[in-house]
Amino acid sequence: MALQLGDIAPNFTAETTEGTINYHEWLGDSWGVLFSHPADYTPVCTTELGRTAKLKEEFDKRNVKVCALSVDSLEDHKGWILDINATQHTSVNFPIIADENKEVAEKYGMLHPNASTTFTVRSVFIIDPDKKIRLTITYPASTGRNFNEILRVIDSMQLTDQYSVATPVDWKKGDKVVVAPTIPTEEARKKFPNEVEEIRPYLRLTDL
Numbered sequence: 001m002a003l004q005l006g007d008i009a010p011n012f013t014a015e016t017t018e019g020t021i022n023y024h025e026w027l028g029d030s031w032g033v034l035f036s037h038p039a040d041y042t043p044v045c046t047t048e049l050g051r052t053a054k055l056k057e058e059f060d061k062r063n064v065k066v067c068a069l070s071v072d073s074l075e076d077h078k079g080w081i082l083d084i085n086a087t088q089h090t091s092v093n094f095p096i097i098a099d100e101n102k103e104v105a106e107k108y109g110m111l112h113p114n115a116s117t118t119f120t121v122r123s124v125f126i127i128d129p130d131k132k133i134r135l136t137i138t139y140p141a142s143t144g145r146n147f148n149e150i151l152r153v154i155d156s157m158q159l160t161d162q163y164s165v166a167t168p169v170d171w172k173k174g175d176k177v178v179v180a181p182t183i184p185t186e187e188a189r190k191k192f193p194n195e196v197e198e199i200r201p202y203l204r205l206t207d208l
């Protein structure tokens, strides 16, 4: 069965461009983003990995370790990194797993045979410090991902883990949040530091 939210992210040991890693040990107490791409030396993937490298500071701020994967060889990854660095004006600063035997891809369901019989699709897994899978998204090969969206979801999860709130449509850091439906408005008004606006008894907004 496909991995689901709340499942423990399967552990693995793999060869990467930064040496052999045991995934759970490598994550330690960090959050993780594990994402697959179809193939090295392809245009969309080149832009995606370049963008990821440029976002290192943003991932670090959120205590997130990023790791990429494809079924290409370590040698291919290493050669391609030089191209990513040159064409995207960056320096790849995260490991890329060389999953030639497809062991990790199989564990995470990154191979979708009806989409491609050879390549991994564009899967994204966000994993929390308890190693639980908190988000999965799958994109087709022809569509590059929006890494700002990945950061946005991490911001939401880190906030909603801390307070009894949820984040509404198109929320971004600094916007109003919604009070969890389990908290009555009067209680919410005592609990939260800022005004709680009641639009409906089940729809209450506040700033955090």
Ligand code: BEZ
Binding pocket: 038, 039, 042, 043, 044, 045, 046, 141, 142
């Ligand atoms: C790309 O990264 O450009 C790509 C990879 C596989 C299929 C289509 C596009």
